[in-house]
Amino acid sequence: MGETFLRCPLRTPRGRFLVSLPPGGEVLVATPELVGLASGQEFCIPMQEMVAVRLGAASNGKEVVGPSINENCFTVFFVQREKQECWRLGSLEFTAPPASQLAVRWVNSLQIWIHHHGRTRPRSLLVFINPVGGQKRAVEIYQRQVAPLFRLGGIYAQVVETCHANEARDCILHQDLSDFDGLVSVGGDGTFSEVMHALIDRTQRKERGLEATDIDAEVIPPRLRIGIIPAGSTDCVCFATVGINDPVTSALHIVIGDSQPLDVCSIWHAGKLLRYSVSLVGYGFYGDVVRASEKHRWMGPVRYTYAGAKAVLSNRSYAGTVEFQLARTQESSPRDQKRCRSGCLVCSESSKHLSAGGNEGTLAESENHTDGDWQQVQGRFLAVNLTSMSSACPKSPEGLSPCAHLADGTADLILVHECSTFSFLRHLSRHTNRSDQFDLPFVSVYRVRAVRFTPSKVEDHEEGEPAPQERRGLCGGICQGEPPVSCWTCDGETVSHANLSIRVHGSLIHLFARGIEQAASIR
Numbered sequence: 001m002g003e004t005f006l007r008c009p010l011r012t013p014r015g016r017f018l019v020s021l022p023p024g025g026e027v028l029v030a031t032p033e034l035v036g037l038a039s040g041q042e043f044c045i046p047m048q049e050m051v052a053v054r055l056g057a058a059s060n061g062k063e064v065v066g067p068s069i070n071e072n073c074f075t076v077f078f079v080q081r082e083k084q085e086c087w088r089l090g091s092l093e094f095t096a097p098p099a100s101q102l103a104v105r106w107v108n109s110l111q112i113w114i115h116h117h118g119r120t121r122p123r124s125l126l127v128f129i130n131p132v133g134g135q136k137r138a139v140e141i142y143q144r145q146v147a148p149l150f151r152l153g154g155i156y157a158q159v160v161e162t163c164h165a166n167e168a169r170d171c172i173l174h175q176d177l178s179d180f181d182g183l184v185s186v187g188g189d190g191t192f193s194e195v196m197h198a199l200i201d202r203t204q205r206k207e208r209g210l211e212a213t214d215i216d217a218e219v220i221p222p223r224l225r226i227g228i229i230p231a232g233s234t235d236c237v238c239f240a241t242v243g244i245n246d247p248v249t250s251a252l253h254i255v256i257g258d259s260q261p262l263d264v265c266s267i268w269h270a271g272k273l274l275r276y277s278v279s280l281v282g283y284g285f286y287g288d289v290v291r292a293s294e295k296h297r298w299m300g301p302v303r304y305t306y307a308g309a310k311a312v313l314s315n316r317s318y319a320g321t322v323e324f325q326l327a328r329t330q331e332s333s334p335r336d337q338k339r340c341r342s343g344c345l346v347c348s349e350s351s352k353h354l355s356a357g358g359n360e361g362t363l364a365e366s367e368n369h370t371d372g373d374w375q376q377v378q379g380r381f382l383a384v385n386l387t388s389m390s391s392a393c394p395k396s397p398e399g400l401s402p403c404a405h406l407a408d409g410t411a412d413l414i415l416v417h418e419c420s421t422f423s424f425l426r427h428l429s430r431h432t433n434r435s436d437q438f439d440l441p442f443v444s445v446y447r448v449r450a451v452r453f454t455p456s457k458v459e460d461h462e463e464g465e466p467a468p469q470e471r472r473g474l475c476g477g478i479c480q481g482e483p484p485v486s487c488w489t490c491d492g493e494t495v496s497h498a499n500l501s502i503r504v505h506g507s508l509i510h511l512f513a514r515g516i517e518q519a520a521s522i523r
């Protein structure tokens, strides 16, 4: 059956409607049959947001009644917006006149649309569940809330419940992935990071035979998108790209095949690639917090608050030199009070720029055309933070850098200079509300494409060796017994080297997401 113009009266629980789907149309439109009477309001369902259609009536809003399917009616399942960014599965039953065969025609036409026009929808997914992340509920979350939606959307899912760290990595590196349209991580940022690393590495090594050897070398974007079902401790990548940590919302974004490009930082030490990162790369405060929190993993997500409180009280600062290459961005700055939202113009302009003159896979390289000058700041820092997106999470709903963009090829560098415990707490507490955490004399922020950090004194001793002893205590004086270097955290993983080079790769990966929809509000 080809595409036909469908238009006929149908009965729904909301009243009788004239329902139409123009050929190639993007929305199913229903107008009340009897205008002026209390017969319900006009409504429409964007076809892109239609999850499935089934012949018969829906029972309990999810399944269609089995044995005695009523051939005069069909059920449409679609994305229904609840408050904020939360999505739920909506369903509506349409009843055609008896013996008209209209219900069957509708089901065929809608299914053809979903099949042909919904080409960006995944048909087959490889799912990794980390059963021990966050509050250890990932398996239950997947089985109860996600798997039924994948089934309804006609998606085949091959599920791997991991028994140990790096199992997902090994699987992605060694399994034939040609039959899959995407990977799904059910867990926290650590599980997502494991999946992302394996996918990027696989793309470089296996598909194009490239090893990462040079910070300026091209990194090939992977073909597969990644979906994130939040079931971890911070779930920052999900929160910042979807706007909420909700498994059902994320599953619906996957089923309808949303796509969101995301910048990725590569982290280098002594000419060697150590890791990639999409959220927080932090030295000093966050480096110390994440390293300390590992010892308290048994506490679950609270370990970060516990380690965070201890680190705030110890008020340690670290000497070093930060060099950074400013991004020459006329359209945006870290303090312009604009927010990156679905369909963000800053991001799409930047990817147009990047792809101009480049073939597939050369996006990252054309970044050089917009490179700015290198600058340098030397001093004592409580924290050196870099984030290529807002890094919003439930603890900090606006994020570490509220105006950062998901896919503009830049990251925001935040330098928190040495200050009192009280001042640092003031800065931190502004992450939890809408005050400007950068509007403090000891904080500076830059939009950058690359960063180098060199700790002071590292040249005086080999890394790993006992270092000269000094630290500032609560009193502000010098205390004995602690090394003057911190470590880095990259998306929650500790990197023990202190001197690193970091580069942003614009839109290196794609997620099953669409960015935050809600209009940007002004502080």
Ligand SMILES: CCCCCCCCCCCCC/C=C/[C@@H](O)[C@H](COP(=O)(O)O)NC(=O)CCCCCCCCCCCCCCC
Pocket: 188, 189, 190, 191, 232, 233, 234, 235, 236, 237, 279, 280, 286, 289, 290, 304, 305, 308, 309, 312, 313, 391, 393, 395, 396, 399, 400, 425, 428, 429, 431, 432, 489, 490, 491, 492, 493
């Ligand atoms: C006074 C209250 C201050 C609250 C300040 C909150 C700032 C939060 C910024 C969070 C940025 C998060 C970026 C996300 C990184 C994640 O990729 C990564 C991995 O997540 P996963 O474990 O789910 O796999 N997570 C992290 O690196 C965790 C960083 C969390 C840092 C929390 C710091 C909490 C500080 C609490 C201070 C309490 C002060 C009390 C003083 C007496």
Ligand SMILES: Nc1ncnc2c1ncn2[C@@H]1O[C@H](COP(=O)(O)OP(=O)(O)O)[C@@H](O)[C@H]1O
Pocket: 129, 130, 131, 132, 133, 134, 135, 162, 163, 164, 165, 166, 186, 187, 188, 189, 190, 191, 192, 194, 231, 232, 233, 234, 235, 492
């Ligand atoms: N079965 C497993 N046992 C132990 N660790 C695992 C397992 N599966 C995955 N991991 C690792 O657990 C780490 C933390 O997982 P994550 O999902 O980020 O939880 P959290 O958000 O609580 O940190 C990840 O680095 C991941 O590689």
Ligand SMILES: [Ca+2]
Pocket: 263, 388, 389, 404, 405, 406, 407, 408, 409, 410, 411
């Ligand atoms: Ca960015």
